[in-house]
Amino acid sequence: MNPRKIVTLIEETHAEGGRPVETPARVAVVAAVIENPWAGQGFVEDLSAGIDAVASEVGALLAPRVIAALGEPVEAYGKAAIVGLDGEIEHGSAIIHTLKFGDHYRKAAEATTLLPAVEKRGPAGVVFDIPLKHKTDATIRSHHQSIEVRLADAPHPGEIVIALAAAAQGRPQQRLAPLSTEQ
Template sequence: MSVTIRSIHTTIDEIHSEGGRPVEPAARVAVVLAVIENPWAGQGFVQDLGPTIDAVAPELGKLLSARVVSALGAPVEAYGKAAIVGLDGEIEHGSGLIHTLKFGDHFRHAAAATTLLPAVEKRAPAGTVFDIPLKHVTDATIRSHHQTVEARVPDAPRADEIIIGLAAAAQGRPHARLAPLASEQ
């Protein structure tokens, strides 16, 4: 089974100033979102999602991880993922596609990451704004890299679609100055 992709959206944010001070180099975040046909749409309740996950998740993981790393144009220091399911689907449909090593390991390898890949998943109508959480790729306790990036596709997800996305940052928050977690333990 191959996934049916309706569109792919790539966003690159660069922050050049924060708090009235320059950010040098500019803080860079890339997001790649694929709007796909929900592979379970119109089938009613499907008990075993496994065969479709096995067929679709690796294809999406490979495609999106290559695109987001390329769009970032720098080594990945923070990362996250998303699944936004259209109103006729189940949250489990999106979760099934992104919460598998068959999907996430493509991004972990591309980012030289070892930590849990944080996620957002929800059911929502087209045009919903959602935040993708990001964490450091090798140490989830590094507070400077705890951040979110806002994403939206104006005409998606349609009722029978899912948005699957990846986000990558080349650094932590601009001018981060929170004490290390170890200082509170």
């Protein structure tokens, strides 16, 4: 796995709903643009060789970078795989929906829940939203959020964008009652 590029995005929300946010809400995304290990091969029945070649390495690359970019303890997290037009959505899913990939992030973030994800196929510059949820309890409503991402020149047809997102808090100004109040 040789990334063509690595992109880091930081978003800080200082006001929401017409009011200042007491502590700016910070979200970080780190994305690696990699070659699709199955591109140009037609339908590949067994994806395990590509998974073994890429999943752990890209997870190990991205997990420490997104945590460092956030600069604060992770409270919510998510992931994405955006496949270029010469690939299948299954190619992205094969990389990010494995413990070989996700355990790097779970361990680094001290998390226990499954990572919410988006998978999509599209041309360079396609917009995608990465969903985030609380890292230890996916029912905590305040942490259900998403961040919009776009890389102007990726993915090329034979590439995959693999991304991780991290938030230091829930949504700014969240006011929903806990799920337990409806049960």
